[in-house]
Amino acid sequence: MQPDRQNAAGIGELIKLALVFIRRQYLVIIFATLLASAASLIYLRLVSPAYTAQVQVLFENPRAQFLQKQSLLSEPTVDVTQIETQLQIIKSQATAAAVIKQLTLADHPDFKEVRPLQSWLLGLLRRWRSAPSQGAQPTPPEQPSEATIANFLDRLSAGRVGYSHVIEIAFTSSDPALAADIANAIAKAYINDQLEAKFEATRTATSWLRERLRNLGEEALTAERAVEAYKSQNNIVSSGGKPIDEQQITELNTRLATARAQSSEATAKLSRYEALLAVDPAKPSSIGNLDAIGSDAMNSPIITSLRQQYLELARREAELSARVGRDHLAVVNIRNRLREFRVSILDEVKRLSEISRSEAELAKQRQQEIEKRLSVAIAQSRLTNSAELTIRDLESRAKSLRGLYDTFLQQYMGSAQQESFPISETRVIFPASAAQTKSKPKAKVVLSVGLLGGLALGLLLGFVRDVMDRVFRTSSQLEAALDLPCLSLVPILSLPRQQRSAARPQQTQEDSNQRILSSAPDIHRAVVGMPLSRYTEAIRSIKIAIDHSPAKTPNQVIGVTSALPNEGKTTIAASVAQLIGHSGKKVIIVDCDLRNPSLSARLVPKALDGIIEVMKGDRSLDEVVWRDPNTTLAVLPAVQRGRVLHSSELLSDGSICKLFDRLRQSYDYVIVDLPPLSPLVDVRVTAPLIDCYVLVVEWGRTKIDVVQHALHTAPTISDSLIGAVLNKTDIKAMARYDTHRSDYYDDSHYIRYGLSSS
Template sequence: MLERATRLRAGEDQGFPDARSDQPHFSTAELAAFVRRYLGTIVLCTVAALAVAVLYVRTSVPMYTARAQLLIDPRSAQLFREQLREVDLSLDNAQVESEIAVIRSEAVVTRVIDALHLKSDPEFQGRKGRLGQLLAWIGWSDDDEPPTEYERSRLAVSAFEYSLDVRRVGLSHVIEVSMTLADPEKAARVVNATTDAYIREQLEARAEAARRGGDWLEERLVQLRDQMQLAARAVQQFKAEHNIVDVGTRGLLDDQRLSELNSQLVLARARTADARARLTRIEEILASGFPDAAVVEVLGNQVINGLRVRYLDAETREAELAKRYGRDHPAAANLRSEMQDFQRAMSQELQRIGETYKSDYEIAKAREESVDAELARLVRETAASRRAQIKLTELETSAQTYRRIYESFLQQFTESTQRQSFPIANTRVITEATKPLGKSYPRTGLVMALATLVGALGGVGLALVRHGLDRSVQAADQIRNEVGVECLGLVPRIVRGDDERRPWRNGGPLLAGVRRFVRTQPTSFLTEVEAFPFSRFSDALRGVKTSISIANHTKALRCIGITSSSPGEGKSTLASNLARLYAMGGVKVLLVDADVRNATLTRALAPQARGGLIEALRGVKPHDLIVVDAASGLHFMPVVCADPIAHSADLLGSECMTLLLEELRGSYDSILVDLPPLVPTVDARAVSPLLDAIVLIAEWGRTPVGAVASAMQSLGSARARVLGAVINKADARAVRAQQPEYTPYYP
């Protein structure tokens, strides 16, 4: 592209590095410069917003907000609920929000409106929505007829809901009720009436719910009582039909009889076994032939005991006689005969006892068989009764279920009756509303702060819009990045004395705007570097000279042209002061005024001149036409045009101009040519190929970047060697922002 070619021509061909560099497009210095440049816009927008805010605060009707707090406490009636055996459930978010909806409900609102007679209050009859307020504010209302009672009621409800605010306090069970009105006392009165109406509404709702529940429970109890009686009668009838007798805690009669017969059978079997054992023992004794065996029956029989005593006595005497007189003694034989008689008598007595035992055994056995038969019969009857008890159990369960339901409903009916006579609310007022001391609307501090913020943001936004629409040259990076050529320097606007620190003394931005349309500069500005060698302008111009000198080390640049994209950008002032810097440095320099149509330098430096560049091109010796400034040693070739020259471009780009420049190069170390602007003439394009380098001047805040790019393209098409661009007439604050390390000697 042509821009890149121009950049290469300005950089690579002349020793400069590539102007484009990886530098950030945003910095704190640029931000500060942006704020300083558009500070007036930001302040103006902020002041306008503050003025609107002040007007709003002064014209708004002050409103006052009264607040009360309610606590939804499910434990408030804990003692009463424990007596009624109710379940205490904690509140969740949905329940709290439901209570808030109840407070804002129309039932509570209507109750308060009727209690305080708010239908006749003008404050509750003027709000008809935001559209109605806007129409009323501009004085346009279509209500020609007075409102009806229904309309007044709806207007009061709408105004009440508009002013009422109900919200939950954090995550607690506390609800804050607030009302915003113009009268602080009325606001407190309405809030307290709202809390009272809500609590009354809650109590009445509970009482009404309990009453309705009681009526329904009473009807249900009649039905349950009939069902319970029918179930009880069915149980009794079934027992009578199946001979099922219940003896209370001991169970059914059949079960009791079965248990008794089972016990009797066990006892009978034990007795039979005992009788059989005694009979067997007696039979064994009789079979052994020893009537004196030790058995219970023998030991307890007096007859046998008496016979045994006599037997033992005879046995003792028989033993003594046999010992004394021998066994054959008649007395001993008689005693032995008596002993046998005693044994026969005991045997007969044992037989009689055996017959008794046998009779007892037969009786016990018969008793056992009788009890066993009766038990078998009762078991058969009980089995049939068990089958009937399955149905009986079902009937009894149904009867018990109806009884429990009836008892439960009866208890609830009792509790409902108690609630009707003693309802308890789970909400209580913990903070009553009082008269507010300060207004809540409009909040002056908040409104002013918000207005300041909005105004500042609006000012910044407007500044950004202006900055976005402003495509003028304001920084060296724009020249490097968007045009593709090196920026040789940023030269500030020339100011005087305190005006540099306080630009309003010199007209400030207003005078700067006027100067943009002035194409001539004061004569004193052409000698700024001599009069004020330590000013910001002089120091910045030295930087431009240094940049040119650096380029001169790589390639000889003895003849340099200075031009601009359009008139009035200060190229002549820079050319004059730059030439004086060369002269002050001991360089033999020639300043040539080549602006044929607007000879600014000639009018300021040599107003009495009778000839100059035009005459030199026509054959007059150039040294006879040069004016020398004795104070600075500056050599100046003016241009004098008594009549306009139509073919000035042909004259400046002719072979005569080439010869003139060659002749002047032999006499001077440096030649600075003040060229015409590139627009609207083409003189600069015609003479630029004859010069060693071209320096393009752009005015800060005025020259568009596109104009600089077009000028570069124009010079590139003319095959001119562009050394770089200089930003002229820069604001001092912009210079300080882009060159913060600069410290002037003089203020």
């Protein structure tokens, strides 16, 4: 179940990302879709309608069975390659030229018009193919021009219908009747071309057969005459082979096999006799092997009589031995007589062995005699074998030539008959007719392509726009790019109309003399005027991050800076100071942007002296500090009397360190409005003065690479940063960028606790 849940979550996340992407780029997508749809409508209005006529041709083999047997040419196998070849023939320039001449289409407007680019390319191709010394060959008057043929082929199409043997020929023209006539003419020209090609092939083959038959007849007659001449020279009456007595050799082979069998049998019998005679006659076991000799020993009456007497004595010996014992005199006498019988039997066996030896020698001599006669017969046959092989080879060649002549004669007769029976392998099964509806442009297809193409183009442009959007949009993006926590998302503050009209009251002379902030301009007092706004809640988040820094050290002096000017760092610094002062803490905001003191110009435009005069000793701190009567906020301005050339030296002077030590003792918080990082180097020298820094980044405008480069060039500042603030955030647009926390930006969550969306 766990992998299924993960897959479902992954698919849901992808769908959510896609929907958010569309919400971000929907204007681009809609614009591209409308533009492509408008282009499709213009195309439909400008392009003239065209009509397509179609004719279907069946490519098969309808030849009669009796003609297939007599056909000189092999029957073509209808396969993909064969059909593709026929399609190329249909779309060839030869077929186009024949139809153009037949219907006189050279002057028709559909084929007379030539595109400039196409004409130029055709001319260039002709010049490249022709030799440098040869000029361009003019087109014959009866032949259509290449431009006309090219226009004709552009309107012609041919293809196979499914996996069948049906070819569909289509032609497109502005005139539906003309399109049907041309399509039918193309089919007819193709069928006529097939018939003409078959006639030409058959005529060529018949002519070749006629010449080949004449040569084969002469060769067969010459071979037959050579056979008869060779028989006469070698006195060969017939092909049966009178000089070679094959029957004699066969008979000798049979007799030799019989003689070898008899010789082997006699030798084996002699071996058995010799094995029996090799046994000691005194042993009774010498008589037990008589059966192994064979039928000669068993048929001998002498051996049979002696053996019967021997067996009778052996029985009597066994009986007496059982009654009186083996050592009795009668038993010993019987045993002696048994020994005599064995000797007599072996003597008779010796006689039979001699007879067997004579028979073996006689069989061997007979075998040798037959082998000699066979060798002589074979030697004689070898002498006459050459003549026999020669006559057989001559007869075989003569017979082959005669058979080949007969076969070619049959083919020739069949091809001659086939010429009088013309038939094509193709036929029209569905002729073309005038179309009632236009084939192009198809309004639905063009509009669908335009709509889908515009949608795809819009998605592509939106994707490119999304990829090229290298600015800060979300807190997670900021944290990943800068490796800093995002302290707050400060929204764009839209002041009410009444408050906006009273935002810039003129300071009275009394206020200037007493250095009292009568009213802060614009949005610097928004946290006081709108304490339950979303903007004030974002400033509170910055205040909490300052008080609860992970460094576990008190952050009393807080520097506020940015990478570029006009990112709202001064507004953030003033708002944080106003919030702290409104809470009852003693706070002072110091304008350290000596080259462009925008904070002083907005809060105390009538100030005559500031931080530079205090550093020089011209004024005391109490003489230049301005105070807010409604809160405990104090302002230490910077008065610009001229161009400050060495602002970094002023901020690194020892006098400013003493000034900040005094501020630490007099105030709970010191908020320092610093210059931006990228244009100036002043912020880099303020590290000894500041406890922590807050980086302000403008939402949707500041480039990621610019901020990264600014922090890389100021490592001392980067190490002391407690986080960054996304300023001027469009909260309504955040849901389109921050997909994981889209519900976080809903105003209903804030309204529930009495907070306004401003």
